[in-house]
Amino acid sequence: MGENNKQVILTYEGVKKIEEELEYLKTVKRKEVSQKIKTAISFGDLSENSEYDEAKNEQAFVEGRIATLENMLKNARIIDEEDINTEVVSIGSTVKVKDLQYGDEMEFMIVGSAEADPKKMKISNEAPIGRGLLGKKVGEKVEIQVPDGVESFEILEIRRH
Known part of the structure; x- marks a missing residue:
């Protein structure tokens, strides 16, 4: 229970x-x-x-x-929007990343699992990409183990929703 x-x-x-x-x-x-x-x-x-x-x-x-x-x-x-730290990736922040393999830029919003909606780029803090981005700062490069290999991102921007 x-x-x-x-x-x-x-x-x-x-x-x-x-x-x-x-x-x-x-x-x-x-x-x-x-x-x-x-x-x-x-x-x-x-x-x-x-x-x-x-x-x-x-x-x-x-x-x-x-x-x-x-x-x-x-x-x-x-x-609370006000509590969202823009220094590091946290739940509630929107993260702009560059896919280092393909050069695409993407934005994810990191949310709790109840709100996750990958089609709207709302990624759960418990999913591999969400977990991998949490706590990282702008300029950091991150390698994240995903089901079909490893994805590499550079964090370009962190902002509130």
């Missing part, structure tokens, strides 16, 4: 997103699901009523998700 009380590191933006999802699940989604259950019950025999089973599964999923999100908020350590 220790997993439930794991500290979750969030930016204010992350907290807002979770609160919005919670609100949606508690208001809109719960109503939808209970409506589906009512409809399914009206079809009669529950023992072979796949609509009923589906609706109950969906309900379990929604309630589980609500519990997960509430837990995240309860255990959240919120990063």
Whole structure:
């Protein structure tokens, strides 16, 4: 059960997103699901009523998700923009790096695992690249072991979001 009380590191933006999802699940989604259950019950025999089973599964999923999100908020350590150090890479900072192999420049935002979204270049502090960049300064070159080899970066800039 220790997993439930794991500290979750969030930016204010992350907290807002979770609160919005919670609100949606508690208001809109719960109503939808209970409506589906009512409809399914009206079809009669529950023992072979796949609509009923589906609706109950969906309900379990929604309630589980609500519990997960509430837990995240309860255990959240919120990063204040003001506290983000721009001297070294830390959670909440945006890092501009140069890929030394290809010469591309990229920007990553280092976030807690709950907010990670690689498509938006939000990298978890627990992922190899995030972990490898933490604590580094501008001008440093970093070699990071990734699943398909080693990536080399030079840190060009560290700034707040």
